[in-house]
Amino acid sequence: MSSIDKPLSESQASRPGDFEAIRKSIIDLLRQPDYDDGSAGPVLVRLAWHSSGTYDVETDTGGSNGAGMRYEAEGGDPANAGLQNARLFLEPVKRLHPWITYSDLWTLAGVTAIRAMGGPEIDWVPGRTDFVDDSKLPPRGRLPDAAQGADHIRDIFYRMGFNDREIVALSGAHSLGRCHTENSGFEGKWVNNPTRFSNQYFRLLLSEKWTEKTVPESGVTQFSSVDPDTEEELMMLPTDMALTTDPEFSKYVQMRPMDLAKELDAAVPTMNDMLDFLPIPTLVVSPSYRIHRASAGLLEAWGRRREVLVGQDLFTALYHGSPTERFDRIPFVYAIETALEARALRLCHAAYVANGISWTARIMPVHNGDELLCLVIEWEQDELHTTTLNGEITQSWLPIDDAFRILVQAVKDYAIFLLDTRGNVMTWNTGAELNKGYKKEEIIGKHFTTFYGEEDIRSRKPERELEICLREGRVEDEGWRYRKDGSRFWANVVITAIYKNDIHVGFGKVTRNLTERKEAELRLTAAYEESTKLKNDFLANMSHEIRTPMHGVLSACSLLLDSRLTEEQRETANMIQESGQVLLRIINDILDYSKIAAGTFPVENERLDIANVITSAVRRVQTTVQPGVSLKLNLSPNLPKWAEGDALRYRQIFENLLSNAVKFTERGYISVNASMLTEDETSHTIETEVWDTGHGVTEADAQELFKPFTQLDTPHQKRRPGTGLGLSIAKSLVELLGGSIGYKPNPERQGSIFWFSFKVKRLSSLRQAESIIAPPGGSSELPHQELQGGEDLATQLEQLLKISPTKRILAAEDNIINQKVLVGMLHGFGFKDITVVSDGAQAVSSLSAASNAFDLILMDISMPIMNGYEATLRIRRSSIRLPIIAMTAYALKGDMERCLEKGMDDYIPKPMDKQVLMRKLLKWLQSPGDVIQT
Numbered sequence: 040m041s042s043i044d045k046p047l048s049e050s051q052a053s054r055p056g057d058f059e060a061i062r063k064s065i066i067d068l069l070r071q072p073d074y075d076d077g078s079a080g081p082v083l084v085r086l087a088w089h090s091s092g093t094y095d096v097e098t099d100t101g102g103s104n105g106a107g108m109r110y111e112a113e114g115g116d117p118a119n120a121g122l123q124n125a126r127l128f129l130e131p132v133k134r135l136h137p138w139i140t141y142s143d144l145w146t147l148a149g150v151t152a153i154r155a156m157g158g159p160e161i162d163w164v165p166g167r168t169d170f171v172d173d174s175k176l177p178p179r180g181r182l183p184d185a186a187q188g189a190d191h192i193r194d195i196f197y198r199m200g201f202n203d204r205e206i207v208a209l210s211g212a213h214s215l216g217r218c219h220t221e222n223s224g225f226e227g228k229w230v231n232n233p234t235r236f237s238n239q240y241f242r243l244l245l246s247e248k249w250t251e252k253t254v255p256e257s258g259v260t261q262f263s264s265v266d267p268d269t270e271e272e273l274m275m276l277p278t279d280m281a282l283t284t285d286p287e288f289s290k291y292v293q294m295r296p297m298d299l300a301k302e303l304d305a306a307v308p309t310m311n312d313m314l315d316f317l318p319i320p321t322l323v324v325s326p327s328y329r330i331h332r333a334s335a336g337l338l339e340a341w342g343r344r345r346e347v348l349v350g351q352d353l354f355t356a357l358y359h360g361s362p363t364e365r366f367d368r369i370p371f372v373y374a375i376e377t378a379l380e381a382r383a384l385r386l387c388h389a390a391y392v393a394n395g396i397s398w399t400a401r402i403m404p405v406h407n408g409d410e411l412l413c414l415v416i417e418w419e420q421d422e423l424h425t426t427t428l429n430g431e432i433t434q435s436w437l438p439i440d441d442a443f444r445i446l447v448q449a450v451k452d453y454a455i456f457l458l459d460t461r462g463n464v465m466t467w468n469t470g471a472e473l474n475k476g477y478k479k480e481e482i483i484g485k486h487f488t489t490f491y492g493e494e495d496i497r498s499r500k501p502e503r504e505l506e507i508c509l510r511e512g513r514v515e516d517e518g519w520r521y522r523k524d525g526s527r528f529w530a531n532v533v534i535t536a537i538y539k540n541d542i543h544v545g546f547g548k549v550t551r552n553l554t555e556r557k558e559a560e561l562r563l564t565a566a567y568e569e570s571t572k573l574k575n576d577f578l579a580n581m582s583h584e585i586r587t588p589m590h591g592v593l594s595a596c597s598l599l600l601d602s603r604l605t606e607e608q609r610e611t612a613n614m615i616q617e618s619g620q621v622l623l624r625i626i627n628d629i630l631d632y633s634k635i636a637a638g639t640f641p642v643e644n645e646r647l648d649i650a651n652v653i654t655s656a657v658r659r660v661q662t663t664v665q666p667g668v669s670l671k672l673n674l675s676p677n678l679p680k681w682a683e684g685d686a687l688r689y690r691q692i693f694e695n696l697l698s699n700a701v702k703f704t705e706r707g708y709i710s711v712n713a714s715m716l717t718e719d720e721t722s723h724t725i726e727t728e729v730w731d732t733g734h735g736v737t738e739a740d741a742q743e744l745f746k747p748f749t750q751l752d753t754p755h756q757k758r759r760p761g762t763g764l765g766l767s768i769a770k771s772l773v774e775l776l777g778g779s780i781g782y783k784p785n786p787e788r789q790g791s792i793f794w795f796s797f798k799v800k801r802l803s804s805l806r807q808a809e810s811i812i813a814p815p816g817g818s819s820e821l822p823h824q825e826l827q828g829g830e831d832l833a834t835q836l837e838q839l840l841k842i843s844p845t846k847r848i849l850a851a852e853d854n855i856i857n858q859k860v861l862v863g864m865l866h867g868f869g870f871k872d873i874t875v876v877s878d879g880a881q882a883v884s885s886l887s888a889a890s891n892a893f894d895l896i897l898m899d900i901s902m903p904i905m906n907g908y909e910a911t912l913r914i915r916r917s918s919i920r921l922p923i924i925a926m927t928a929y930a931l932k933g934d935m936e937r938c939l940e941k942g943m944d945d946y947i948p949k950p951m952d953k954q955v956l957m958r959k960l961l962k963w964l965q966s967p968g969d970v971i972q973t
Contacts, residue, residue: 055138064132065151079128080152087149320418326411328353341393357391365502370460370543373509378402386542388421389460397421454550460543462487462505474552476523490520508534529557585626586928590949591856593619597953598863623950642775647684647799649725650674653713656694660701667706675714679723684799688772693727695769696793700731707732722798732790744782745770773797832954839961843869846964849893850875851882853902864953878902879910890919895963900927908941915942922963
């Protein structure tokens with residue numbers, strides 16, 4: 040598994056400055072089996088080099104934009120394509136340690152990789168900067184540019200925080216990324232570059248004869264040397280040549296080689312000679328998993344040639360070309376990992392098959408202190424394994440009691456069978472035959488991926504299951520599995536890693552057919568979805584059926600209150616209107632609760648004037664406050680004037696708490712407090728409190744406050760009207776906004792404090808809160824009278840009265856009562872030319888007869904013969920562009936959007952607010968040159 044697919048453990052997360060933790064994370068990600076040398080080390084070194092690059096904005100040959108390389112690949116040089124993989128390898132490290140800059144991460148990865156691959160330990164210091172614009176980058180000059188000279192190169196690297204030894208090491212290892220033909224996209228002579236680490240690299244530079252050469256394709260000057268034995272041409276960058284002529288750098292070049300292979304060759308020549316003739320099959324492997332030595336016994340037993348094996352990647356040498364290569368290497372890689380972790384001998388059965396014989400690997404890591412020198416892997420014939428005629432391994436390493444064997448064979452409901460370490464089927468019971476359709480002789484020796492679908496195989500699901508099983512001991516999964524005849528069934532699968540004497544010997548697999556349960560789940564899901572749809576349809580219909588007569592009641596009552604009434608008549612009309620508003624709130628609560636429960640409640644981000652929302656809500660309730668109760672408002676001076684948030688939801692939460700305080704407070708005071716608790720660069724945390732001196736809440740009842748349908752009774756108080764959903768809805772809305780809500784008793788006297796807080800986004804321009812009611816930081820008591828705020832409405836009404844006598848309205852409404860109410864409202868706004876029709880078809884006919892006869896259409900949605908949607912579509916097809924305002928009692932999520940999608944211009948929900956209707960009419964009938972007061 041590559042490190043891109045294998046997330047790092049969160050337990051490795053570190054505190055800022057813990058670079059050792061980052062080194063460990065980088066080392067965990069170095070092994071990349073798909074790479075030619077099995078390691079991402081070379082491309083990480085290459086990335087470290089480029090992360091220090093300069094960028095010249097004046098010419099397209101200006102070099103590497105170090106900080107920008109994480110955003111775009113350097114397409115000009117195909118070798119650099121491998122850098123994209125290098126960056127991806129390190130992204131899990133960046134996510135785990137977000138405090139490190141990219142430049143520090145990339146350079147630390149480079150020096151860590153050099154050391155891990157056997158190179159020198161390079162002094163490294165943090166503090167490099169992620170440059171994000173050209174003005175902050177070092178001066179003009181491409182790093183690999185001999186014309187700039189060694190002094191310039193040193194200066195550029197010094198600016199980036201490198202020392203001389205780092206410069207030599209990174210420059211020397213710069214070319215290593217080019218040896219990966221498959222992953223870098225480069226297939227030139229660099230593939231044959233024999234160099235590995237900085238000292239050896241520069242010794243080669245100093246000892247070889249180099250000729251200056253201009254590359255025809257690019258015009259870039261480089262240096263060329265031809266290997267006399269292979270006749271291969273090796274190209275070197277001019278930067279490297281410049282460094283070799285600098286005395287300061289030369290002392291680092293002359294340091295003894297740290298390359299692991301060279302060190303081993305120099306230190307133990309006799310051991311190597313002995314190993315060549317050793318009769319025991321043995322491999323010596325470098326830390327980067329390159330085969331360093333192969334014994335004579337191994338060459339004879341496996342029928343391989345030394346010149347073919349030595350220098351190859353271990354896993355490629357063993358498994359390349361196998362049809363199950365990806366699975367063959369899993370147990371071997373796991374055994375190596377555990378050997379390295381324990382720094383002790385580990386065995387891996389059936390690690391390799393040669394000439395029809397299965398071989399067990401004895402893996403011994405060799406360390407010098409904390410430094411891994413090599414892996415010594417001895418091989419012996421695996422007595423616990425035999426092979427089938429077709430060369431596939433089968434295993435017989437577990438003596439199975441006859442009674443247990445009979446029991447397993449008798450089970451018909453479960454497929455129970457064993458896999459070898461590579462995933463080949465070893466045993467097969469009756470349940471497996473019945474569930475999967477294969478006879479024992481057909482499936483033994485086959486790979487268990489036979490049972491998986493193509494999509495699962497492409498996504499590497501079988502591999503991941505075995506890898507997880509080895510790490511955690513077992514893995515459980517559910518999914519589709521396939522029978523011999525191609526049919527599929529829904530399976531519950533449990534795979535368990537099996538060990539004998541602490542040695543991994545295979546896997547146990549139990550499969551259960553859960554197709555009936557899955558089909559039942561699908562039926563239940565479909566039934567639930569249908570039930571949800573029916574519920575939503577019912578809510579929509581009930582909303583419409585209740586809101587339509589409510590619209591008639593409240594609108595007629597509003598018209599009645601606008602007429603001349605006696606005090607007794609006005610009191611009666613007010614009671615009707617108040618009762619209707621209570622009923623409307625109950626309907627809205629039920630609809631809101633249903634939408635929240637269904638997860639369909641919308642949250643919007645818009646400009647939010649917190650002080651204005653609070654003061655306008657206070658104005659609305661001040662006339663309903665009981666006589667003798669004072670209403671106070673306290674706005675903190677640190678309250679932002681503007682922010683970004685959901686103004687509608689904020690108002691809904693606040694009005695819920697405020698209306699409860701008004702409802703339950705008969706004497707004393709109600710106090711509203713708003714302040715900013717905290718702020719950072721992107722957000723403010725706003726807290727709003729509502730204090731009251733009502734009856735309060737008992738400790739027992741406080742636990743039930745925010746539960747749905749909860750209404751609290753007290754000995755002194757009758758149950759108040761309502762659904763018991765208000766606080767539950769408020770709590771859900773606050774949580775939708777990412778905040779919290781709560782209750783505490785009033786510390787001053789009997790009563791309650793309800794509060795809520797949530798974050799709003801910070802706007803770039805902020806001013807302290809200014810209130811038209813109370814000065815910042817002050818408090819005011821609101822008298823029981825209408826405060827200022829009606830001036831805007833009066834101005835808008837005045838403007839509408841000026842234009843309405845000449846405007847012609849077409850109203851489509853099927854309900855007789857609503858027709859009369861609507862006409863009454865329009866007359867009140869000064870309209871004289873009003874045509875009323877009872878369905879959409881009549882509306883279309885009226886426009887067909889005289890398309891210019893009207894200035895605006897008020898369109899109900901639910902009407903007989905032709906509904907409002909269909910009527911609007913037909914009107915729009917006739918190219919009539921009159922403004923159409925929807926009037927509908929449908930008030931669920933998506934109703935307004937659907938109206939607009941059908942071609943309507945605006946939307947008014949029923950029961951219709953007279954002021955809202957006035958604003959909509961003014962908006963669509965106003966002449967372009969006029970100014971609308973809002």
